[in-house]
Amino acid sequence: MSPFLQVSGLTRRFGGLVAVNDLSFSVAKGEIVGLLGPNGSGKTTVLNMISGHLPPSDGQIALADTRLSGLGPHKIARQGVARTFQLVRALPSLSVTENVIVALAFGRKRLWGEAARLEALKRLEQVGLAHRAGQQAGDLTYIDQKRMELARALAADPQLLLLDEWLAGLNPTELQTGIELIRGLKSSGITILMVEHVMEAIRALCGRCVIMNAGIKIADAPTAEALSDPAVVTAYLGEQHA
Amino acid sequence: MLVTAVLSGLVLGGTYALLAMGLTLQYGIARIMNLAYGELIIVAAFLSYALFTYAGISPVWALLIALPGGFVLGYAIYGLLMAPLVRRARNAASLEIDSILTTFGLLFVIQGLLLVTFGANFTSYSYLNDAVQIFGTRLAANRLLALVLAVVLGAAIYLVLTRTLWGTALRAVAVAPGSAPLVGIDVERAARMAFALGGALAAAGGVVISMYQTFTATSGVVFTMKALIIVIMGGVGNILGALSAGLLLGLAETMVATYVDPGLTLATTYGLFLAVLLWRPTGLFGRAVR
Amino acid sequence: MTPRFLLEISAFIAVIAALALLPLFASPYGITLMIGMLGYVALAIGWALFSGPTRYVSLATVAFFGIGAYTCAVFSEVLAYPLLLLVAGLIGLGVALVVGLATLRLAGVYFVIFTFGLAELIRQLVTWYEVNITGTLGRYIFLPVTPEGIYWQLLALTAAAFAMSWAISRSRLGLALKVIGEDEVVASHSGIDIARVKLGLFALSAVIMTLVGAIQAPRWTYVEPSIAFNPTVSFLTLIMALLGGANRLMGPILGAVPLFLLFEWLSANFPNHYSIILGLIFITIVFVLPNGVLDFIEKGWARRLPVAKPAEVHK
Numbered sequence: 040m041s042p043f044l045q046v047s048g049l050t051r052r053f054g055g056l057v058a059v060n061d062l063s064f065s066v067a068k069g070e071i072v073g074l075l076g077p078n079g080s081g082k083t084t085v086l087n088m089i090s091g092h093l094p095p096s097d098g099q100i101a102l103a104d105t106r107l108s109g110l111g112p113h114k115i116a117r118q119g120v121a122r123t124f125q126l127v128r129a130l131p132s133l134s135v136t137e138n139v140i141v142a143l144a145f146g147r148k149r150l151w152g153e154a155a156r157l158e159a160l161k162r163l164e165q166v167g168l169a170h171r172a173g174q175q176a177g178d179l180t181y182i183d184q185k186r187m188e189l190a191r192a193l194a195a196d197p198q199l200l201l202l203d204e205w206l207a208g209l210n211p212t213e214l215q216t217g218i219e220l221i222r223g224l225k226s227s228g229i230t231i232l233m234v235e236h237v238m239e240a241i242r243a244l245c246g247r248c249v250i251m252n253a254g255i256k257i258a259d260a261p262t263a264e265a266l267s268d269p270a271v272v273t274a275y276l277g278e279q280h281a
Numbered sequence: 282m283l284v285t286a287v288l289s290g291l292v293l294g295g296t297y298a299l300l301a302m303g304l305t306l307q308y309g310i311a312r313i314m315n316l317a318y319g320e321l322i323i324v325a326a327f328l329s330y331a332l333f334t335y336a337g338i339s340p341v342w343a344l345l346i347a348l349p350g351g352f353v354l355g356y357a358i359y360g361l362l363m364a365p366l367v368r369r370a371r372n373a374a375s376l377e378i379d380s381i382l383t384t385f386g387l388l389f390v391i392q393g394l395l396l397v398t399f400g401a402n403f404t405s406y407s408y409l410n411d412a413v414q415i416f417g418t419r420l421a422a423n424r425l426l427a428l429v430l431a432v433v434l435g436a437a438i439y440l441v442l443t444r445t446l447w448g449t450a451l452r453a454v455a456v457a458p459g460s461a462p463l464v465g466i467d468v469e470r471a472a473r474m475a476f477a478l479g480g481a482l483a484a485a486g487g488v489v490i491s492m493y494q495t496f497t498a499t500s501g502v503v504f505t506m507k508a509l510i511i512v513i514m515g516g517v518g519n520i521l522g523a524l525s526a527g528l529l530l531g532l533a534e535t536m537v538a539t540y541v542d543p544g545l546t547l548a549t550t551y552g553l554f555l556a557v558l559l560w561r562p563t564g565l566f567g568r569a570v571r
Numbered sequence: 572m573t574p575r576f577l578l579e580i581s582a583f584i585a586v587i588a589a590l591a592l593l594p595l596f597a598s599p600y601g602i603t604l605m606i607g608m609l610g611y612v613a614l615a616i617g618w619a620l621f622s623g624p625t626r627y628v629s630l631a632t633v634a635f636f637g638i639g640a641y642t643c644a645v646f647s648e649v650l651a652y653p654l655l656l657l658v659a660g661l662i663g664l665g666v667a668l669v670v671g672l673a674t675l676r677l678a679g680v681y682f683v684i685f686t687f688g689l690a691e692l693i694r695q696l697v698t699w700y701e702v703n704i705t706g707t708l709g710r711y712i713f714l715p716v717t718p719e720g721i722y723w724q725l726l727a728l729t730a731a732a733f734a735m736s737w738a739i740s741r742s743r744l745g746l747a748l749k750v751i752g753e754d755e756v757v758a759s760h761s762g763i764d765i766a767r768v769k770l771g772l773f774a775l776s777a778v779i780m781t782l783v784g785a786i787q788a789p790r791w792t793y794v795e796p797s798i799a800f801n802p803t804v805s806f807l808t809l810i811m812a813l814l815g816g817a818n819r820l821m822g823p824i825l826g827a828v829p830l831f832l833l834f835e836w837l838s839a840n841f842p843n844h845y846s847i848i849l850g851l852i853f854i855t856i857v858f859v860l861p862n863g864v865l866d867f868i869e870k871g872w873a874r875r876l877p878v879a880k881p882a883e884v885h886k
């Protein structure tokens with residue numbers, strides 16, 4: 040299968056610190072890939088570079104045949120890349136529906152007016168938040184804000200969805216619902232790259248994992264195999280456990 | 282002609298550097314943009330003018346009044362107007378709007394008082410206006426004195442900031458306002474001191490300027506702008522940056538005035554400012570405080 | 572179309588019509604006063620259009636106002652009147668696009684100083700041009716425009732500006748502005764081209780300001796750079812729009828009308844101490860509002876006028 044998302048030689052420096060160092064991997068169309076690694080290993084920086092939030096210092100990112108690296112975030116969004124943020128970014132003074140309409144109005148669909156409102160409600164229903172549609176986003180609980188953020192990302196009609204610890208902080212019941220929700224997205228053909236720490240979710244969802252440590256890729260293999268890789272175990276648990 | 286221009290440029294640049302050092306202390310350490318900064322300069326210029334014209338007191342002696350006077354004024358402005366705003370501010374945006382409006386208000390009040398007292402005319406006085414021979418060219422003695430005063434004052438403040446514990450504490454606040462309290466630095470006191478020192482430098486600059494330039498009750502805003510431009514060019518909070526950028530701007534303005542057109546000096550300042558902002562937004566010399 | 576919408580439209584048209592009839596009854600002084608007031612209302616609407624949602628505190632108002640006035644003065648003898656306004660608007664637009672492209676990446680106090688300096692720079696350039704190229708500093712404007720004519724034009728401009736800001740607030744562009752004001756990262760990741768939106772709004776707001784200057788210029792008969800580029804205009808516009816509530820449709824009007832009358836009264840009764848009193852008012856306002864000006868604008872107005880949406884910011 041030809042790669043859909045192709046990352047090659049990606050590097051990001053902050054002053055003297057190299058947060059991501061010569062990282063290359065690819066994701067096939069319709070695949071769910073986990074991007075793992077200990078805290079500070081550069082995962083979020085990678086997502087930030089794919090979504091255009093940070094320009095890469097070096098290297099290339101391409102989606103299908105389009106080069107993403109070098110484009111601004113709004114142009115990357117219009118190429119069909121949507122994301123959620125590690126720390127939820129709601130638009131607190133807008134209503135929940137308006138939050139979702141933002142992605143519809145300026146994303147690939149360019150919906151506005153009544154059509155946008157109906158579509159937004161559909162997306163809210165999809166994440167189980169339809170009953171909060173009229174509320175101010177700032178009044179939602181943290182978990183509901185996360186749901187809303189996913190609805191907003193889905194409303195953008197993405198080809199590639201970037202999830203940054205979207206499942207973190209959910210209780211066991213919510214986690215099951217969340218996993219089902221993401222699995223459902225896969226069947227609708229969306230390609231997903233997810234940064235995640237919840238092992239249960241990774242095992243349930245990701246066919247393959249890319250694992251990073253200190254900015255470098257240390258494993259890239261089917262999930263079970265990647266997680267048992269000695270280098271990975273060392274990275275997570277330290278030298279003596281390897 | 283070139284030597285004259287360079288010397289005049291250094292005089293102007295030295296004064297600018299002095300002014301910018303004061304503002305970079307205020308803005309870099311107290312983190313409040315004092316839009317009435319130039320008004321302090323003009324107050325001191327008028328003070329010097331009044332002392333010289335009505336009492337025959339030389340501007341050098343006026344400095345002895347202006348320095349502590351500016352210090353007290355800066356201290357009072359921070360303590361009375363800024364500190365209450367800082368204490369109640371819940372976020373940066375709110376403090377920014379409040380401090381902009383307050384210092385605007387102060388700008389208007391001081392400017393109004395000056396207009397009522399001295400009128401709107403161009404003001405100047407003639408002190409040490411004889412030419413001296415230097416490097417094969419002639420330069421007015423007052424300009425030479427201005428340069429000497431700027432160098433002495435600038436060097437003094439630089440030594441205080443780099444060689445004393447007290448100065449080091451101030452610089453620590455400029456670099457890391459969040460961590461300074463952890464090592465026992467009282468940030469509010471540091472901010473007050475920075476404002477006071479900035480006020481003293483503004484006043485000193487005002488006296489120095491009045492020795493060789495004409496000024497009006499309303500020219501404060503132009504000085505605020507130039508000082509801020511220098512501060513940004515030099516990197517906020519960076520004393521040496523302010524010094525170098527001040528000299529650079531003084532030279533550039535004098536060169537344009539001498540060889541192109543005196544009416545285009547502000548355009549030069551502005552062009553330089555834009556170029557720096559677009560090319561290196563953190564300033565020519567980075568943000569670090571040396 | 573809802574009944575409420577129709578009601579609002581009719582009310583708007585009725586108010587404009589009533590205002591249009593005013594010169595038939597008002598004294599010459601009344602008309603002068605109304606011209607000044609409408610000018611500031613239009614400036615405040617223009618200011619709020621850009622600065623309200625983006626939170627860029629701009630002091631460039633008088634730069635554009637002055638460009639308008641000066642264009643009117645320079646071309647008053649060569650161009651027919653309506654064409655004059657068109658040229659002024661185009662020059663304002665051109666300057667706004669150039670300035671905007673160069674500076675809209677600045678934020679906070681840098682932008683404040685930059686816009687403030689812009690007015691000063693343009694004033695000096697105009698002075699330089701007049702002294703060196705034309706050889707005179709001041710210019711006379713003789714245009715066959717009556718005070719009533721100026722009043723009606725300003726009224727039309729104000730109505731258009733108001734209608735525009737109303738239309739924007741309901742459009743896709745309005746939503747884009749709200750999102751930008753709230754969180755630029757979300758805005759750009761949702762596909763909003765932030766730079767273009769800001770530039771467009773900056774230009775629109777500048778054109779309104781330029782036109783106010785161009786329309787008002789004939790009232791002065793004589794202009795010179797220090798009159799046309801008087802920085803007080805920027806300060807007054809800022810304080811009017813800010814205190815009225817720059818994010819609310821009626822805000823600029825609610826701020827401009829009472830404050831204009833207050834400033835008018837002050838300058839008539841205390842001509843020499845005007846700027847001192849003005850400064851003290853600024854300071855008092857900041858200190859009287861317990862949680863600061865921004866909080867007052869965002870929460871205070873919302874409490875007082877329950878229809879409004881509170882624009883709360885959680886950081």
